[in-house]
Amino acid sequence: MADACPNCDQELLEEHAFCPSCGQAVIVEDSVRSFLSHFLSDYFAFDSKIGRSMRPLVLKPGFLTNEFAIGRRVRYIPPLRMFIFLSLFFFVVLGFTSGSGAVMDPDRLQEQVFWDRFFGSVLPKMVFLFMPCLAGIIHLFYHRKGPFLIAFVASMHFHAFVFLVFGVYGIISKLFQLGGAIAVNQWLISALCAYTLFYLWRSLQVIFKEPPWMNTVKFLGAVVVYLMLLVAASVLTVYLLS
Numbered sequence: 001m002a003d004a005c006p007n008c009d010q011e012l013l014e015e016h017a018f019c020p021s022c023g024q025a026v027i028v029e030d031s032v033r034s035f036l037s038h039f040l041s042d043y044f045a046f047d048s049k050i051g052r053s054m055r056p057l058v059l060k061p062g063f064l065t066n067e068f069a070i071g072r073r074v075r076y077i078p079p080l081r082m083f084i085f086l087s088l089f090f091f092v093v094l095g096f097t098s099g100s101g102a103v104m105d106p107d108r109l110q111e112q113v114f115w116d117r118f119f120g121s122v123l124p125k126m127v128f129l130f131m132p133c134l135a136g137i138i139h140l141f142y143h144r145k146g147p148f149l150i151a152f153v154a155s156m157h158f159h160a161f162v163f164l165v166f167g168v169y170g171i172i173s174k175l176f177q178l179g180g181a182i183a184v185n186q187w188l189i190s191a192l193c194a195y196t197l198f199y200l201w202r203s204l205q206v207i208f209k210e211p212p213w214m215n216t217v218k219f220l221g222a223v224v225v226y227l228m229l230l231v232a233a234s235v236l237t238v239y240l241l242s
């Protein structure tokens with residue numbers, strides 16, 4: 001074993017498996033076989049991080065933000081990376097599923113061009129404003145219960161959740177639409193919207209631990225302010241685009 005880290009020259013002790021300064025593994029692989037096995041274990045560690053992060057992101061509102069708040073961070077995908085990755089996923093799905101490809105009359109075509117522009121270039125930019133806005137709104141209502149960073153992480157996790165479930169919905173609804181079962185989509189989207197509201201309420205409860213009635217009042221306040229902001233931004237964009 002080396003006495004000093006080959007990467008940064010930090011002195012190493014017998015019990016160190018990783019350099020305490022730069023994090024490089026103390027045993028540097030010297031064969032293709034160990035090189036490949038390290039690569040694969042890194043790869044699958046990332047894979048297990050995805051599994052460990054996505055399930056609670058969908059099924060356990062507030063859990064990931066709470067884990068972040070108490071300092072358990074490395075075992076999950078970092079919130080900002082998750083937010084950016086899932087927003088890309090959502091807009092890729094949106095790109096593939098929007099537009100019917102059928103021949104349309106000029107009025108419909110103009111409308112289509114408008115919505116393509118709205119979803120393709122305006123919405124993705126607006127979302128990067130909405131995320132910090134919701135963080136600000138949450139902090140406004142819950143600032144006695146934690147620092148702004150926690151409200152910020154809560155907002156990133158909430159939006160990541162929205163992108164994931166509505167992205168998956170986009171794929172599923174396209175399949176139903178192609179199969180001619182549009183009624184199923186109406187049910188699905190209603191159920192999803194209801195779950196999304198519940199999800200935010202439950203997240204705030206889990207993260208900030210207010211009494212349920214107080215949490216409900218604050219949640220309603222936050223939702224009203226956030227929806228007003230969404231509507232105002234959408235109206236403004238539609239006005240600017242047309």
Ligand SMILES: [Zn+2]
Nearest residue numbers: 005008019022
């Ligand atoms: Zn080192």
